Amino acid sequence: MPTAVPERSAGLPEDGTRPVRTTSTGRPRTLPRGVARAAASIGALAVCQAVLMIGIGFLITGPARHVWPMTAEDGVNRGLERLRTSTLTTLSSIGSELGNTGTVIGVTLAACLALIFIPRLPMWRQVSFLALGVALQSLVFLVITIAVDRQRPDVHRLDGSLPTSSYTSGHTGAATAVYGGLAVLVLSRVRSPWRRVLAALLLLLPVLVALSRLYRGMHHPTDVAGGMINGALSLLIVGHALLRDGRVSAPAALPEVPRAALAERLPGRVAVIVNPTTVDESARDELRRVLAQHDHHEPVFIETTAADPGGGQTAQALDEGAALVVVCGGDGTVRAAADRLAGSGVPLAVVPFGTGNLLARNLGLPLTPAEALDAALGGAPRVIDLARVEGDGLPATHFAVMSGVGLDAAMMTYAEEHDRAKAMLGWPAYVLAAPKAMRGPRMSLSVRLDGGRPLRRTARMVLVGNTGELQGGLRLIPDARPDDGALDLLILDPQGAGGWLRTVSALLRRKGDGEQGDGQPEFRTFRRAEFTFDAPEPREIDGDPVGTGTRLSVEVVPGALTVLVPNRES
Numbered sequence: 001m002p003t004a005v006p007e008r009s010a011g012l013p014e015d016g017t018r019p020v021r022t023t024s025t026g027r028p029r030t031l032p033r034g035v036a037r038a039a040a041s042i043g044a045l046a047v048c049q050a051v052l053m054i055g056i057g058f059l060i061t062g063p064a065r066h067v068w069p070m071t072a073e074d075g076v077n078r079g080l081e082r083l084r085t086s087t088l089t090t091l092s093s094i095g096s097e098l099g100n101t102g103t104v105i106g107v108t109l110a111a112c113l114a115l116i117f118i119p120r121l122p123m124w125r126q127v128s129f130l131a132l133g134v135a136l137q138s139l140v141f142l143v144i145t146i147a148v149d150r151q152r153p154d155v156h157r158l159d160g161s162l163p164t165s166s167y168t169s170g171h172t173g174a175a176t177a178v179y180g181g182l183a184v185l186v187l188s189r190v191r192s193p194w195r196r197v198l199a200a201l202l203l204l205l206p207v208l209v210a211l212s213r214l215y216r217g218m219h220h221p222t223d224v225a226g227g228m229i230n231g232a233l234s235l236l237i238v239g240h241a242l243l244r245d246g247r248v249s250a251p252a253a254l255p256e257v258p259r260a261a262l263a264e265r266l267p268g269r270v271a272v273i274v275n276p277t278t279v280d281e282s283a284r285d286e287l288r289r290v291l292a293q294h295d296h297h298e299p300v301f302i303e304t305t306a307a308d309p310g311g312g313q314t315a316q317a318l319d320e321g322a323a324l325v326v327v328c329g330g331d332g333t334v335r336a337a338a339d340r341l342a343g344s345g346v347p348l349a350v351v352p353f354g355t356g357n358l359l360a361r362n363l364g365l366p367l368t369p370a371e372a373l374d375a376a377l378g379g380a381p382r383v384i385d386l387a388r389v390e391g392d393g394l395p396a397t398h399f400a401v402m403s404g405v406g407l408d409a410a411m412m413t414y415a416e417e418h419d420r421a422k423a424m425l426g427w428p429a430y431v432l433a434a435p436k437a438m439r440g441p442r443m444s445l446s447v448r449l450d451g452g453r454p455l456r457r458t459a460r461m462v463l464v465g466n467t468g469e470l471q472g473g474l475r476l477i478p479d480a481r482p483d484d485g486a487l488d489l490l491i492l493d494p495q496g497a498g499g500w501l502r503t504v505s506a507l508l509r510r511k512g513d514g515e516q517g518d519g520q521p522e523f524r525t526f527r528r529a530e531f532t533f534d535a536p537e538p539r540e541i542d543g544d545p546v547g548t549g550t551r552l553s554v555e556v557v558p559g560a561l562t563v564l565v566p567n568r569e570s
Contacts, residue, residue, distance in 0.1 A: 176231025330354015
């Protein structure tokens with residue numbers, strides 16, 4: 001079976017990785033995909049931004065200077081001068097300081113460091129968005145002040161000023177970029193019900209800075225308005241390139257670690273997580289033999305339990321300093337282990353012992369346990385994405401393969417109720433459960449993708465995929481890739497026998513579009529999705545039923561997991 005990871009991008013080298021540059025020490029390094037395209041987009045739009053802002057400046061200081069509201073600006077400045085009191089002056093000093101260069105740099109640096117070190121995984125995309133947004137605003141501001149010569153208001157100014165043009169307000173533009181950028185990140189990353197209040201407070205700060213600069217006689221009203229526009233455009237341009245559609249994603253692959261170096265680092269520090277119901281003593285002896293062949297001696301075996309399918313055991317292994325975690329079980333055991341390994345950098349070797357073994361299939365591993373372990377240890381580490389999912393009655397967790405609501409979840413629920421058939425037949429037990437599951441009613445739901453407008457849908461099945469391949473090599477979600485920094489959505493709503501035939505035909509032909517109708521599969525790509533169902537619906541995560549609910553939110557965590565995959569030529 002061809003491997004899924006090298007298959008990610010056409011036109012790459014034979015090992016499936018992207019071309020890399022090497023450092024002076026000979027170690028390869030790779031940039032996140034899409035960086036060049038994002039940089040080109042930002043550069044081109046920044047030039048347009050500068051031209052637009054300079055054009056507005058020429059208009060204000062030229063043909064439009066005798067037109068309202070420009071003719072009323074001097075009156076506004078003189079009116080604010082007459083309103084000055086010691087209290088307002090003190091408050092305006094504080095407000096002006098919020099947009100000062102030192103303050104903006106300090107807030108930006110502190111926020112970027114927090115985004116790197118505080119979350120479980122560094123938010124490099126968000127760090128880049130904030131830092132580049134502030135930097136772009138400053139760069140365009142300097143170009144504007146050189147091109148547009150505008151005198152400051154003819155009132156007593158409470159601050160000293162650099163020999164720069166009054167247009168635009170640098171304080172206001174910088175405040176808009178940094179506090180507006182933080183507001184965007186709060187709305188997109190924070191899940192607290194107070195996030196809108198916090199974002200609103202952040203958005204008020206640039207307004208406070210603008211009013212303070214007007215009060216202190218440093219700018220005309222159109223200068224502070226121009227500053228806000230400049231800051232907002234900077235965020236829009238950088239956000240479009242970095243946040244809108246995942247153009248810049250995590251690297252497709254980590255630099256390969258030479259096999260000898262990997263072996264040198266890992267002896268005596270290998271933890272093997274096993275499901276005791278499927279991995280007997282003879283299987284363990286076979287695993288020990290394969291590990292020994294790769295110079296991994298004296299592995300520690302840790303058994304899962306009914307109450308803990310692998311998460312606690314993986315956490316124990318990490319606490320004890322494991323440098324490699326081998327997980328022997330099905331997708332549920334692998335998912336529990338991956339949830340704890342997320343962001344740790346410790347490699348995971350998947351050994352299929354379960355019913356579906358979908359992650360092993362998508363990584364191109366053999367389905368015979370010993371062969372899979374041998375192929376993984378003889379391969380190389382790669383980073384793949386995980387998906388973070390939560391909902392009502394469902395604590396936040398990660399999955400590596402797929403999560404579904406509706407038909408597929410009902411099939412798995414019915415199969416779980418008949419353990420004997422599942423144990424005897426394997427994954428075909430899910431197929432036998434399909435007729436009963438199909439008798440259930442259709443779902444009505446709303447889905448919001450990447451903060452867009454809600455979409456109303458009816459469906460038999462809603463499936464979110466980090467990978468796309470099922471048993472038998474069927475790619476249910478053709479474009480799903482585990483390392484593209486995005487997730488894929490499939491919505492199926494066939495009606496009647498004819499609708500099912502059209503749906504199956506479209507899936508076999510890998511055909512679908514972004515719209516729903518006439519039994520055609522609906523495919524979409526996203527980074528975050530929020531689902532709301534009109535009635536409680538069955539849900540599953542990587543093949544494990546997780547109960548019914550009316551809400552589900554899913555977002556990608558790029559590059560969260562390191563896995564060992566076989567070399568393509570092997």
